[in-house]
Structures are given as C-alpha cells and as structure tokens.
Amino acid sequence: MPGRGIRIGTFAGIPFAIHPLWLGIVLLISWSLATAYYPDQVEGIAPGLAWALGVLSALLLFASIVAHEYGHAIVARRRGLEVEEIELWLLGGVARMRGTARRPQDELAYALAGPGVTLVVAALFGALTLVVSKDAAPELHALVAYQAFINAAILVLNMMPAFPLDGGRVLHGLLWRAGGDVLRATRTAVSIGRSFGALLIAFGVFAALSGALGGVWFAVIGLFVMAAGRGEALHAEAVGLFGGVPARELMSSPVVSIDAGVTIEQAVRDVVLLHPHPAYPVLEGNRAIGMLTASAIEQVGADRRAHVTAAELADRDPELLVSPDADLAALLDVPAFGRVLRAVVIDTLGRPLGVLSITDVERTLEAHRRLGTAQPVP
Numbered sequence: 001m002p003g004r005g006i007r008i009g010t011f012a013g014i015p016f017a018i019h020p021l022w023l024g025i026v027l028l029i030s031w032s033l034a035t036a037y038y039p040d041q042v043e044g045i046a047p048g049l050a051w052a053l054g055v056l057s058a059l060l061l062f063a064s065i066v067a068h069e070y071g072h073a074i075v076a077r078r079r080g081l082e083v084e085e086i087e088l089w090l091l092g093g094v095a096r097m098r099g100t101a102r103r104p105q106d107e108l109a110y111a112l113a114g115p116g117v118t119l120v121v122a123a124l125f126g127a128l129t130l131v132v133s134k135d136a137a138p139e140l141h142a143l144v145a146y147q148a149f150i151n152a153a154i155l156v157l158n159m160m161p162a163f164p165l166d167g168g169r170v171l172h173g174l175l176w177r178a179g180g181d182v183l184r185a186t187r188t189a190v191s192i193g194r195s196f197g198a199l200l201i202a203f204g205v206f207a208a209l210s211g212a213l214g215g216v217w218f219a220v221i222g223l224f225v226m227a228a229g230r231g232e233a234l235h236a237e238a239v240g241l242f243g244g245v246p247a248r249e250l251m252s253s254p255v256v257s258i259d260a261g262v263t264i265e266q267a268v269r270d271v272v273l274l275h276p277h278p279a280y281p282v283l284e285g286n287r288a289i290g291m292l293t294a295s296a297i298e299q300v301g302a303d304r305r306a307h308v309t310a311a312e313l314a315d316r317d318p319e320l321l322v323s324p325d326a327d328l329a330a331l332l333d334v335p336a337f338g339r340v341l342r343a344v345v346i347d348t349l350g351r352p353l354g355v356l357s358i359t360d361v362e363r364t365l366e367a368h369r370r371l372g373t374a375q376p377v378p
C-alpha cells in the first residue's frame with residue numbers, strides 16, 4: 001500500500017518518494033520489454049541493446065507517470081489544497097493531498113490536470129512515431145511507439161468512471177457541479193464506480209474461466225475499485241457530518257495528563273494504573289508538549305522504566321496539538337491524527353482543554369446513523 005515510500009527529493013516544493021517494491025516493477029517491465037517487445041519490433045537486436053532500451057523505456061514510462069502526478073499536485077496547490085507528497089508505488093503514482101476540494105470546479109481542475117499531462121505526453125510521442133522512420137532507425141521507432149501506446153492506454157484506463165481512478169474523480173466533480181450537493185454526488189459516483197468494479201470482476205472471472213488467465217488482473221482491479229469506493233463514501237460521510245464542527249464539541253475533558261519530567265515508572269504507578277487511558281497529554285509546566293500513548297509505555301521494558309522520562313517517550317508531533325476551533329473534518333485528514341488516533345485540544349497558552357479521540361468521532365457518527373441523520377454507506 002502507499003505510504004511507506006523513501007523520500008528522494010523535492011521538486012516544485014512537493015516531496016517525491018519511491019516505494020521500495022517499485023524497483024521490482026521497473027525490473028519486471030524492463031524484462032518483458034527486453035525479452036519480448038524489442039526482439040519482436042527490431043529484427044536481430046542484440047540482447048544487450050534490448051535490455052538497455054527496456055530499462056530506458058521503463059524509466060521513461062515512470063517519468064511520464066511522475067509528470068502526470070505533478071500535473072495533479074501543482075493545479076491542486078494552486079487551487080488552495082495542501083499536497084503532502086508524490087509517491088511512486090506498485091500501481092503507478094499517487095499525489096497525496098490533505099483535505100478535499102471546497103468547490104466542484106477545483107476538483108474538476110485538479111482531477112483533469114493529470115490526464116491532461118498524459119494526453120500531451122502521448123501526443124508528443126505519437127508525433128515522434130510518425131517522424132522517426134521505422135526503416136532508418138527501428139530501435140528509436142520502437143522506443144517512441146511504446147511510449148505513445150502506453151501513455152494512451154494509461155489515459156483510457158484512468159478515465160474509467162470509478163474511484164480511485166481519475167475518471168471517478170471527474171465524474172464526482174461533474175455530479176457535484178450539476179446537483180450542488182457534495183455528499184449526494186459522492187454516493188452516486190461511488191455506486192457508478194462500484195458497478196464498474198463489479199463488471200470488471202465478472203469480466204475477469206469469465207475471461208479466466210475461458211482460459212485467458214490475464215483476466216484475473218481485471219478482477220483484481222475490480223476488487224480494488226470496489227474497496228476504494230467504500231473508503232471514499234465513508235470519508236465523504238465523515239466530512240459531510242463534521243465539516244464546520246469545531247474540535248471542542250467532541251473532545252473529552254477533564255484531561256488526565258503526565259508531567260514531562262517524571263520517569264515512566266512514576267507515571268505508571270501514579271497515573272496509568274489509576275486512570276487507564278489509551279493516551280495522555282504530556283505537560284511541561286502547564287503547557288502540553290506532546291502525547292504519550294499506553295502502547296509506547298508498554299514497549300518500555302520493566303528494567304528501563306526508571307531511566308526513561310515521559311518527555312523522551314512522548315510523540316511530540318506539533319500536529320497532535322490542536323486549537324478548540326480546529327475543523328473536525330480537516331483534522332480527520334491530518335496524518336498524525338491518523339497515526340495516534342487522538343489529539344490534545346489546547347488553549348492559546350498551550351494548556352490542555354481536552355482530548356479528542358477517534359472513539360468520540362466514531363461514536364458520534366454511529367449515533368447519527370442510528371438516529372437517521374446519516375445514510376448508510378453503499
């Protein structure tokens with residue numbers, strides 16, 4: 001899954017990461033090009049040259065995927081969305097954004113920006129295919145023809161109207177613009193996308209049963225599309241319910257906290273065993289500096305508890321400290337909140353007012369569902 005990439009640099013102010021397994025995909029594509037495509041296209045090609053062209057083609061393919069993702073990211077940023085990073089992983093690339101578009105025209109703009117880049121790349125290589133003569137330079141012709149073909153194929157597949165593909169995002173933007181209701185647009189887009197997913201699965205199984213084993217891939221993509229649709233719908237439901245709701249409304253107080261200077265041994269004896277909670281704000285004076293989780297405490301061996309302080313063990317990510325006015329829907333997208341599943345709500349002087357946990361959020365969501373103010377996710 002995305003999210004475990006190794007950062008290799010920053011371009012246009014947006015960090016760029018590569019998933020370790022991605023190297024395996026580059027090798028796999030290079031191998032299939034070097035042993036099948038190039039020998040087919042260029043009669044009598046030397047194996048060394050076929051491999052060199054195979055690797056070059058795989059890298060060019062990923063360069064165009066990166067360009068596609070930067071297309072999304074740069075337009076999204078210009079439209080006021082925060083872009084965390086771009087990552088290359090197994091199924092291509094992903095531009096990870098924080099939050100969602102506020103207006104349908106913004107969503108349409110950034111959803112179309114990536115395919116727009118791919119269209120330009122495919123057209124450029126398509127033009128080169130016409131310019132480079134197959135007789136004069138068969139290797140070069142095969143190289144540009146492959147880029148034209150693969151980019152065109154990516155463009156077509158990616159515009160299928162199903163989340164998480166760009167076509168699903170575009171469909172959502174169009175429905176939202178037409179109806180003006182973002183939540184209803186999500187429900188419709190998700191059910192259309194899931195129908196496509198089901199069709200893909202049926203087609204894949206049918207193809208595989210009739211002997212075309214490659215059909216299995218269609219079924220895998222279908223399952224992926226179905227799962228992504230459900231995630232999208234749940235997220236939209238939470239954003240719809242909690243958008244504009246300040247953190248203070250759902251936080252729990254009073255707060256049981258731990259002093260930064262105490263050892264874990266003291267903290268366990270004086271606080272944790274008396275008030276068992278999944279996490280505690282850590283205070284320096286009366287200011288919160290981070291969060292200490294019960295699971296972090298459990299990982300400290302009994303022999304080391306007297307030597308480690310709460311401050312040393314605390315998660316000090318500044319994003320774990322939020323204002324009482326912080327928007328709940330936006331908070332749900334903060335990576336630190338996703339990791340620790342709670343945040344400390346602090347006043348302007350940094351004093352803790354309460355703890356907001358995912359349990360509070362889920363309980364509220366559940367109550368809305370039971371009482372009929374939220375609809376079940378398809």
Ligand SMILES: [Zn+2]
Nearest residue numbers: 072114115166
């Ligand atoms: Zn895209």
